[in-house]
Amino acid sequence: MRTYVYLLQQQLSAEAEAWQHPLWVSWLIILVPILLVLPTAVLAVLAFLSPDLARPLFTWITAEDSLIEWLQFSFIGLSAWAAWRIGLTLLPSQERRAGILYIVIALVAVFIAGEEISWGQRLIGWGTPTEWAAINEQGETTIHNVGIIRRSFLLMLFMASMYGAFVPLAQAAFGNGQTRTPLSLLFVPPVSVVPAFLLMFGYRLVRMTIWEHPNFLIVKFAESVEAAFYFGALAFLLLNLHRLRKAQQSPALGSRAPEVNDPKVEGIRL
Template sequence: MALIPFVLTVVVAATVPFRDFYLWLVSEDSLVEWLQFLCLLGASIFLPLITIRLLSMGLKGMALLYGLVTLGVWFLTGEEISWGQRIFGWDTPEDMAAVNRQGETTVHNIRGVMELIPPAMLVASLYGVCAPLVWAAVGKRWRHLASMRLLVPPLCLVPAFLLAAGYRLFRLLVWPTPNYVISEYAEAMELSLYMGLALFCWFNLRLLRQPQLEPGARDARRRVHRRT
């Protein structure tokens, strides 16, 4: 599982010499973007199930947090396919088209909002990298708080988040104004990030379907991960 993001990103990079195929691969409504949507759709299904399960277990604070994340991921999923605009073909309102870089009914392509997307993805990616490593190093002191495990991705997902974080740091620190080929490679990195998110949600749903998390429960997550 840890190798899947590397394989996907290497495969996309290997198509760069074949420019037309590469640009088709990372273009709007093509293979990589639809894989992104499927990952977000999976997370959109897993997250409300996790939230409901947490409520049934009486973990209201964690359920509230997951509920907010659910709303955010639902919104992101809709944005990823322009809320179905390119599927159903409705026109963009004039006011929206005037401020939207792609002339679509989306928020993330509005001038001013676009600049916030890369930092937000960098923060999310760095969390997915750092949280598991910190938990592995010092998490023993919090193991009595079993629900805390729901906030920490398993170590096998670190590569998925690491690739996305590495790309964003490269763009920020090394090459802030790259050429079109490199800028479009962001689609492969977003796929890596969304895949990490979807698998994280899937792991947590499996964890919650094990005997209920209780204070003092030990190594429940480790058992789940070992089986997978």
């Protein structure tokens, strides 16, 4: 166990140097998803064992327009902002294609944020057209709750979570201690975000293979898992935005080839 802890500490230290942030930030990124999911899981168990005692609280925190959903919206909205800023930072440079991709990510995040709160429908109170309500699982003016689109969205979450959970581990295991390229830093997350994505991967895997038709508690528990997933995405984006801003502030920017372990990072050759 001590060996694994030591290896994790070494990996987190290397990543903190690469992304130019204090080591405690890595531990915080690991901790937050656990704090989002574990209390909700405990509350779900209590709601199952003692419905009268715990179910009202569980129902409230996982309800539409309640605590966890607004956390999700906040994480997605901030992710859209961070991706947009990264894109604008990269566009004027030789990393233009990476910048365009990040702009697209920002626009997708804006769309997901709007879908998450039903584009304000429940807040403003407009009605759903009858034809649309008939094909929407929640009877709302959203797209991601419609038939094949919903299944595609859930598959996208599964694939994204698998990427975020296992690609960083593969990079750590098979990178052979080589210096991370700036392009790798932009598109391969650090190990610290693995818990956030692994939770979503595990939940979606169970839902697709074992528990396709779960009860209310399992379905609503997904809200905390989604919040953890969106936090992981936000953390990765903020790390890259921070790294690029540190590079811009460097007085010797561009004086030499970009290196992961050097705060004076400039080019990302595609």
